[in-house]
Amino acid sequence: MNHASTTAAIGVGACLLVGLTLLLVPSLSARTLPLGVAVPRERADAPVVRHAVRRYRVVVVALTALAAVVAGLVPSPAGLLPSTYGLLVLGFAAFVVCRRPIQTTKTAEGWFRGVPVRLTAPLGDVPRPPVPVHWYVLALALVLATAAFGWTRYDALPDPYPTHWGDGGLPDAYAARSFWTAFGPLLVALGLTAFLLVLARLVRLAPLRPRAGDADPLARPLATERAGQSLLGVSALLGAGLVCAIVVDGWLHPDRLRWTASTLGVFGAGLVVAVVVTVVRSRVGGPAPAPGAPDAPDDDRHWRGGLLYVNREDPALLVPKRVGVGWTLNVGHPAGRVLTAVLLLLVLAGLGLGVAGTVLGS
Amino acid sequence: MSAPLLELDPTSPVPIYQQIRDRVVEAVAAGALPAGAPLPSVRSLAAGFGINTATVAKAYDRLRAEGLLRTTSKSGSVVARGPGDPPSPPHVLDDWRARLRTLLAEGHAHGVPDVVAVCREVLGDLAPPTREEAS
Numbered sequence: 205m206n207h208a209s210t211t212a213a214i215g216v217g218a219c220l221l222v223g224l225t226l227l228l229v230p231s232l233s234a235r236t237l238p239l240g241v242a243v244p245r246e247r248a249d250a251p252v253v254r255h256a257v258r259r260y261r262v263v264v265v266a267l268t269a270l271a272a273v274v275a276g277l278v279p280s281p282a283g284l285l286p287s288t289y290g291l292l293v294l295g296f297a298a299f300v301v302c303r304r305p306i307q308t309t310k311t312a313e314g315w316f317r318g319v320p321v322r323l324t325a326p327l328g329d330v331p332r333p334p335v336p337v338h339w340y341v342l343a344l345a346l347v348l349a350t351a352a353f354g355w356t357r358y359d360a361l362p363d364p365y366p367t368h369w370g371d372g373g374l375p376d377a378y379a380a381r382s383f384w385t386a387f388g389p390l391l392v393a394l395g396l397t398a399f400l401l402v403l404a405r406l407v408r409l410a411p412l413r414p415r416a417g418d419a420d421p422l423a424r425p426l427a428t429e430r431a432g433q434s435l436l437g438v439s440a441l442l443g444a445g446l447v448c449a450i451v452v453d454g455w456l457h458p459d460r461l462r463w464t465a466s467t468l469g470v471f472g473a474g475l476v477v478a479v480v481v482t483v484v485r486s487r488v489g490g491p492a493p494a495p496g497a498p499d500a501p502d503d504d505r506h507w508r509g510g511l512l513y514v515n516r517e518d519p520a521l522l523v524p525k526r527v528g529v530g531w532t533l534n535v536g537h538p539a540g541r542v543l544t545a546v547l548l549l550l551v552l553a554g555l556g557l558g559v560a561g562t563v564l565g566s
Numbered sequence: 567m568s569a570p571l572l573e574l575d576p577t578s579p580v581p582i583y584q585q586i587r588d589r590v591v592e593a594v595a596a597g598a599l600p601a602g603a604p605l606p607s608v609r610s611l612a613a614g615f616g617i618n619t620a621t622v623a624k625a626y627d628r629l630r631a632e633g634l635l636r637t638t639s640k641s642g643s644v645v646a647r648g649p650g651d652p653p654s655p656p657h658v659l660d661d662w663r664a665r666l667r668t669l670l671a672e673g674h675a676h677g678v679p680d681v682v683a684v685c686r687e688v689l690g691d692l693a694p695p696t697r698e699e700a701s
Contacts (some may be wrong), residue, residue: 320575321575321576321577322573322574322575323573323574323575323576323615323616323617324571324572324573324574325571325572325611325614325615326569326570326571326572326606326614327569327570327571327572327589327590327593327605327606327611328569328570328603328604328605328606329569329604329606330569411610411613411614411616412614413614413616414571416573421571422571498573501576501577503616506616515616517616517617517618518612518613518616518617519609519612519613519618519619520613520616523616
C-alpha cells in the first residue's frame with residue numbers, strides 16, 4: 205500500500221467511524237427522548253417522531269458517504285481534518301434541524317397537557333457501580349512494559365531523534381536524542397490514563413436522574429453509568445495502546461513509520477466494538493411501565509439543541525447525557541461555564557495547530 | 567434496604583419544598599424511613615432532582631422545626647423519630663390538630679359520606695406497626 209492510499213484509507217475509516225457514531229445516536233436515547241426532545245410515553249411512536257428519526261438517519265448516511273468520498277479523493281492529512289470535523293459539525297446540525305418538527309408538533313398539540321409527570325430522586329445513598337480499575341491497571345502496565353522495552357533499545361536509537369513524522373510516515377522534525385524525545389509520548393499516555401481515572405471517580409458524584417414511569421427507575425441510569433464507566437476504562441487502554449504502538453514503531457523504524465495504518469485500524473475497530481458494547485449494555489430499561497404511570501416532566505427548556513445542558517438552578521456540575529451514554533457539563537453552573545470555555549479553547553487550539561501544521565508542512 | 571424514591575410533581579400548585587416535606591413525613595409514618603435513617607445532604611438531594619438547593623433547605627428546615635429531622639455536623643441529617651416513639655411535644659401536636667381540623671372540615675364541606683371511614687383507610691395504607699398493635 206503506498207502513502208497516498210494509506211492516508212486515504214485512514215481518512216475514509218475516520219469518516220465511517222464518526223458516521224457510525226452519529227447513526228447510533230437515536231438508539232442511544234430513551235424512547236421518550238427521540239432526538240433529545242422530551243415526549244410523553246404515549247407519543248414516543250407518533251408519526252412525526254418516527255419520520256424525524258428516519259430523516260436524521262438518511263441525512264447522516266448521505267453526509268457520511270459524502271465525507272468518505274471527499275476523504276478518499278483528497279488523500280492527504282489535510283483531507284482527513286476537514287472531512288472528519290466537517291462530518292461531525294454537519295451531523296450535529298442535522299440532529300438540531302431534524303428534531304425541530306417534533307418540538308413544533310409537541311408544542312402545537314400540547315402533548316404534555318393533562319399528562320401526569322413526576323421528578324424522581326432516591327431519598328438516600330444508592331450504591332454506585334465501582335470504577336473498573338482493571339482497565340487503568342492494564343493501560344499502566346502497557347505503558348510500563350513499553351518503557352522497559354524502550355530502555356533496552358535506547359542506545360540503538362539515532363541521534364538526533366525524530367520528534368515528528370509527517371506525510372507517508374517520514375520524519376519531518378528532529379531533536380537531540382534524550383529521555384524526553386524518546387519517552388515523552390509515554391508520559392502523555394500516562395497523563396491521559398490518570399485524567400480518565402480522575403474523570404471516572406468524578407462521575408460517581410454525578411446525580412443518577414432516574415426517569416419517572418420506569419418499573420425500576422434506577423435500573424436504566426445505573427446500567428448507563430456502568431456502561432459509561434467501562435467505556436472510559438476501555439478508552440484509557442485504547443489511548444495508551446495507540447500511543448505505545450506509535451512510540452514503538454518510531455523506536456523500531458525511525459526512518460519511516462510502518463505501523464500507522466494497522467495501529468489506527470486496530471484503534472478504530474476497538475473503539476467501534478467498545479461503542480457497540482456500550483450501546484447494548486446501556487439499553488436496560490426493565491419491564492414496561494404500568495399504564496397510567498407518570499411520565500418524566502418536559503425539561504426541554506434546560507437542553508439547548510437537545511445536547512447542551514444549561515440550568516442555573518441545578519447544583520450538579522456533571523449530569524447524565526440526555527442523548528448518548530456518558531455525562532455532560534451543566535453550562536449553567538459557574539464551574540461548568542469555565543470548564544466549557546477551557547474545552548472549547550482546547551478544541552480550537554488543536555484545530556488551529558493542525559491547520560497551521562498542515563499549511564507549514566505543505 | 568434500598569433508598570426509597572422520592573417523587574415530586576413539578577406541575578402541582580403545591581410548592582416543591584412542601585412536597586418534599588410531605589413525602590418525607592409519609593415515608594417516616596410508613597416506616598420506610600425509620601428513626602436514625604440518614605437523609606441525603608441538601609446539595610445531593612437538590613442535585614438528584616436538578617432543583618435549587620434553597621428549595622430542599624427549606625423543606626429540611628420545616629422537618630427540623632417539626633422535630634422529625636435532626637442535623638448534626640457529624641452524621642448529617644437523620645430521621646429524628648418514628649411512629650412508635652412517644653408523642654411529639656404539645657405545640658407540634660396542637661399545630662397538627664389545627665391543620666387536621668381544616669382538612670376534615672374540607673371533607674365535610676365536600677359532602678364526604680363517611681369521613682371516619684376514609685381516615686381509617688388512609689391510616690391502613692400507612693400501616694404503622696404500633697397503630698396496628700394498639701387496635
